[in-house]
Amino acid sequence: SKRVRQRLSKLASLQMMVSPKRDSFYLENDTAVNGVATVRRLAPSPITERRTKQRRLTSSLRDQLQVELSSQQPSEVEVEQANGRKSVFLENVDMVGESSDARAASMTFEEFQDLLTEHRVNMEDFGKGDAKSVQELYQEIMVDKDSHLIVTCDGALKRVKELVRISLLFRGSDNRLRELKIAAQQREGGTRRKRNQKLAMVLKMKAGDSIKESVEACFMHKFNLSLKDQKQCLDVDWDTLKFKEEILVSTTVPNLPTIYKTHNLVVNIRDKSNNQLTMLGLPSGADFTTTRDDQEYFWTWSLVGSSNEDELLDLLTSHGIESSEFSMESFAELYDEVYETCLSSLDLQDGILVRKIRIVKVWLHADILSVEHVLQVKKKIQKGKSDEQDKGRPLSMRIPKFIEWEKAVETIFLTRLGIEVSAQNCIAVDPLSYRLTEEVAYSRSFPGLKTVYLIDEVTAHVVDPASPTLAIIGLPDGHDFAFSRMDTPKGPGETQLVIQHWSWQSLESFRKEHHFSMQRAILDRAKTAILDRATSKRRVTAPEPELGTSKCFGSTGSTMLERLMKGKKTDWTRARRAASRIRDKNYTCREFFEDVTAAFPELTLYVDTEETSSGRTGDDEYQRTIGAMFAFYWLMRLHLDGSQCFCYGLGQDWNLKRRPGGHCREDSAEWEGREAFHGEADWEAIRLLTVNAGLLLEEGTCTPKASRVSWLPRSEVSSQSHDEERTLAMLALTSIHDIMKSAKLLPTVSKKPWRGFQVGEIIHDHDLALAYVLERQPKLLPSYAGLPKEQQASILFSQSKMEYNMGWLVQAEAPPGALFRKFRNVVISGEAAPKDVAFYFVHWFTDLAGAE
Structure with a gap:
């Protein structure tokens, strides 16, 4: 109105x-x-x-x-x-309690009793059994301010209590979900009051201005758990926050209706083995007690009894499947997909319990430059780990058993490629190509549980590759691209960023790779032989491979890396000579090569007859590593001929290459590119990077002119000295950096979990695998173990603590959040020394140069 x-x-x-x-x-x-x-x-x-x-x-x-x-x-x-x-x-409404009002602040206990009597509250039952006394109620309202009273329009007196109620959850060794509850409370007089209530915190001003601050105050006040420990050990699921308001008669405050304003929230234990949680009876889930204000509180971890959960556990156990071998996340995922999302079912097949899931698979084709191509996965990054096991796979996604495959195809284009349904009219699905297949395998997430994959497979064609809406998938030129999405875990854990890298491969090469593997291997060997003949002048002699020798299999119970490095030692005399003479005018590149190859035994690990995770042979990786060594050698000699050698390289006589003669267009174009780089590169900035990394000790100066650099007299710059220990650390890092690209050397996590990897899990990411060995098994790499502690710390920082991949940034393979999150946190926390950050970038620069 x-x-x-x-x-x-x-x-x-x-x-x-x-x-x-x-x-x-x-x-x-x-x-x-x-x-x-x-x-x-x-x-x-x-x-x-x-x-x-x-x-x-x-x-x-x-x-x-x-x-x-x-x-x-x-x-x-x-x-x-x-x-x-x-x-x-x-x-x-009249409100009493938590006020600066004169009347409320000055209300005595006698006036408080009169207020109760005035509103016909029977006080005879106070102080009996579990009920509070009137004095305790006065203390709660007028002193502690844990609640307040209101007088409604009909004259009734009601108590109002606002609180945050927390469901603190973790899974025990039996995979049963448990929740923390206060079992009982022992009062000052020795009487024990049964509670059986969830963890709760009264919402009041001193607890903070928000629910978040109240939750933090709850764990700090009740369990003395600092904010730092809370962030490390707990995972607050804010999506579960719900508000509920109800009027009840409390057993502790008889004859006085209470309005409970409750904010309910779920908090999961992120790492039950953390030492900070022993006070909570973890990891075993034992009962424990706390004392506060001369009162003792008895806590227990009670089972969250879901009939479906009990049914699932009984079903697995009755068919000989040990649910205790499932991780907490895996069991929660299985429960969710069976009972919540219906993405799978558990059925008996020939007396064996099997998990059945349905998958839609789409082969997307497009004509790129008049050549038919197919879209396939190049790499997937999840939980900070790079996984190439899905390489070569098409678009695929799990779907509920009741959904039609045509609708699933629309969904997969949207959720996996970001193509809106309204823009999918430029893609035609071929219904005649549809087929239903069945595959059987054991899933890594559910040990012992056989999985049957029902696969709806279909082919789709891009009708209009030039459509602007398809630019996000690399069309019309067929560029590689990446797509990211957020994956919400089932159970404890933070939402994870999933990045999938995609590439367009010609249909002809795709068929050769997938259907003619033997022929492809022959062609690859022929191609490699031709390439070797064309580029032999740019390769150095590699040591003999050792992965196939009998001594590698002579002992049991040890890793391949242990067996290969057994008895090998670093020749520190030659290693230190290379580090000390690296800027010596009379120390040639050939002498440097002979010293480093004789000094660092880890270089022999690269030479393997099989392909590495990068798709190259072990000899290719060895050549790249030696190339990185040469690049570093030349960067440390910019006062001599380092910049020229860096750009033009050396000939077979180990001298600076000269401009090629003849009329070969390819050779001329390559030389012109090298000349352009040498002329335009900011060599002074590169030299300052080595200074910031602690490799060069004295700063030289230069006078910049436009984008070019005019150097001071060579005698002044050459007077710079260098840190031999720091230089030795860079040589050692270069020798070991890419050894884990050989799949046979990848470590398996042992003893206890490491950075999200569980015991028994193989670390497939070569950078993380190296970090694991440096942290857990440093003695396996003698060239690292023999360095001073300070230099070991710099190498470990660059390979482990930064979790930053410069290649992702240069090639735009990941969003900024995934790239810089850990790097930024390390810098803000003060853990990153500036010279260690610069040390990383010098190594990255030389590693990139070695690849060329």
Whole structure:
């Protein structure tokens, strides 16, 4: 009505707040509006008291709004909101407790008793059994301010208590979900009160201004768990936050109805083995006690009894499947997919329990430059780990058993490639290509549980590759691209970023790779032989391979790396000679090569007859590593001929290459490119990078001119000395950096989990695999183990703590969040020494140069 809208327009200009999930407005003291009943308050609510400190009503507004007090007839105000209509009542409510009001602050215990008597509250039952005494109730309301009283319009007195109730969960060794509850409380008089309640924290001003701060205060106040430990050990699931308001008669406060305003929240234990959680009876889930304010509290981890969960555990056990071997995340995922999302089912097949899941697989074809190509996975990055096991696979996604495959195809284009349904008209699905196949395998996530994959497979063709909407998938030119999505885990754990890298491969090469593997191997060997003949002048002699020798299999119970490195030692005399003479004018590149290859035994690990994870042979990786060694050698000799050798390389006589003669267009174009790089590169910036990395000790200066550099006299720059220990560390790092690209050397996590990898799991990412060995098994790499502790720390920082991949940035293979999150945190925390960061970039620069 018009009258209501006029009232609302006045209310809109007042300092007020609508508390979430509540049925009333809270206005400032002494504020009223024409036609709106008085809100008389002995004590404002905790939320109001905080808000009113921030909001002040101007005197001009008070002058404009004349007050009509009427405490007898509360009026109803109908509030229109953008999303609908909601009725709100402003009641005659007196509030007692948590106030600076003179009456509330000065209320004595006798006046408090009179207030209860005045509102016909029978106090005879107080202090009996589990009930609080009147004195304890006074303490709660007037002193501790854990609750407050309100007088409703009908004169009834009610107690209001607002709290955050937390479901703290973890899974035991039997994979059963358990929840922390307070079993009992022992009072000062020795009496024990049974509770059987969830972890809770009263929401009041001293606990913070938000639910988040109240949760943090709860764990800090009750268990002395610092904020740092909370972030490390707990995972708050904010999606589970729910509000509930109900009126109950509390057993502790008889004859006084209580309005409970409860914020319910789930918190999962992220790492139950963390030492900071032993006070909570973890990891075993044992009962424990705490003491606070001379009262003892008894806590227990009670089973969260779900009939479905019990049924699932019994089903697995009855068929000989040990659910204790499942990780916590795996069991939660299995429960979710069977009972919640219906993405799988558990059926008996020939007396064996099998897990059946349905998958849609789409082969997407496109004509690129008049050649038919097919889209396939290049690499997947999840949980910070790079996984190439899906390499060569098409678009695929799990789907519920009740969904039609045609609808699933629309969904997969949207969720895996980001193509909206409205833009999918430029893609045609061939219904005649549809086929249903079945595959059987054991899933790594569910040990012992056989999985049957029902696969809906279909082919689709891009009708219009030049459509602007398809630019996000690399068309029309067929560029590689990446797509990221957020994956919400089932059970404890943070939402994970999943990045999939895609590539377009010609249909002809795709068929050769997948259907003519033997022929492909022959062609690859022939191609490699031709390439070797064409580029033999750019390769050095490699040592003989050792992975196939009998001594590698002579002992049991040890890793391949242990067997290969057994008895090998670093020749520190030659290693230190290479580090000390690296800037010596009379120390040639050939002498440097002979020293480093004789000094570092890890270089022999590269020479393997099989392909590495990069797709290259072991000899290729060896050549790249030696190339990185040469690049570093030349960067340390910029005062001599380092820049020229870096750009043009050496000939077969180990001298600087000269411009090729003849009329070969390819040779001329390559040389012109090298000349351009040598002329345009900022060599002074590169030299300063080595200074910042602690490799060069004295700074030289130069006079920049436009984008070119004019150097000071060579005698001044050559006077720079270098840090031999730091240089030795760079040589050692270069020798070991890519050894884990050989699949046979990949470590298996042992003894305890490491960075999300479980015991028994193989670390396939070669950078993380090296970091694992450096942290857990450093003695296996003698060239690293023999370095001073300070230099070991620099190498470990560059390979382990930064978790930063410069290649991803240069090639735009990951979003900024995935690239810089850990790097940024390390820098902000002060753990990153500037010279160690520069040390990493020098290594990256030389590693990139070695690849060329």
